[in-house]
Amino acid sequence: MTKWILPAALAAFGIVAFVAAGMDLTRASVRSTSDPSIERGRYLVLIGGCNDCHTPDYVARDGEVPEARWLVGDALGRTGPWGTTYPTNLRRYFSEMDEDTWVDHARTLKTRPPMPWFNLRVFTESDLRALYRYVRSLPADDTRVPDYVPPGQQPRTPHVIMTPRLPDQRK
Ligand code: HEC
Known part of the structure; x- marks a missing residue:
């Protein structure tokens, strides 16, 4: 049972990060550097x-x-x-x-x-x-x-x- 916790947490984090990246897509797409x-x-x-x-x-x-x-x-x-x-x-x-x-x-x-x-x-x-x-x-x-x-x-x-x-x- 506990062996699923880490992969599940990672997957959830991945989804959140993906959505967050998508929300910022318009700005990210015009900027290619982090200066x-x-x-x-x-x-x-x-x-x-x-x-x-x-x-x-x-x-x-x-x-x-x-x-x-x-x-x-x-x-x-x-x-x-x-x-x-x-x-x-x-x-x-x-x-x-x-x-x-x-x-x-x-x-x-x-x-x-x-x-x-x-x-x-x-x-x-x-x-x-x-x-x-x-x-x-x-x-x-x-x-x-x-x-x-x-x-x-x-x-x-x-x-x-x-x-x-x-x-x-x-x-
Ligand atoms: C009220 C309108 C207006 C605002 C506000 C304005 N500009 Fe201009 N800008 C112009 C116009 C019109 C020209 C073309 C002037 C000409 O043909 O002599 C121009 C030309 C320029 C040029 C070209 C200069 C050259 O060497 O020919 C630069 C660089 C420039 N603006 C930068 C900026 C920056 C940076 C800002 C904001 C801080 C800004 N402008 C704000 C109207 C504006």
Whole structure:
């Protein structure tokens, strides 16, 4: 009788572990390493608001966008006095740059609006590395966002006009 206890306990443990692994499948499938900085990078992406622009529909869907779609860039233009910009596909961007290059680049990086490039200057070196490692842990995505459109030219994609308006302005 007692000789069955150990195998039964092991089997039960196996089932629990299997179910637990399955529940975490969506996250495990986008991460292949246990480097703790990756989890830190994911946290920085969330609190840094990077998904708000770099993930399509993230704000419109109250953040309910599967991680598999995070940071792939957005073809919805952001239009203002600077022209029309498109949030970069960060998976593609980081795949074309090594980690040390990114750390150097982030120190001097300055983009057109509405990218809050000045917030990146606050990141410590280890934060920049964690961010990089997290994005590189996501599956590759080579989608290109449309090219920047200079001021005065009409974008050929849907775009959000970000110019402030006075209350009595009709158009
Ligand atoms: C309010 C919208 C917005 C938010 C929030 C935002 N970005 Fe951006 N980001 C953009 C846009 C738009 C561009 C393209 C700018 C351009 O074309 O000049 C961009 C470009 C970039 C680039 C490319 C810079 C280059 O060298 O061309 C990087 C890297 C980047 N963002 C990282 C981030 C990270 C990391 C976060 C979160 C900490 C973040 N962004 C948050 C809108 C945003």
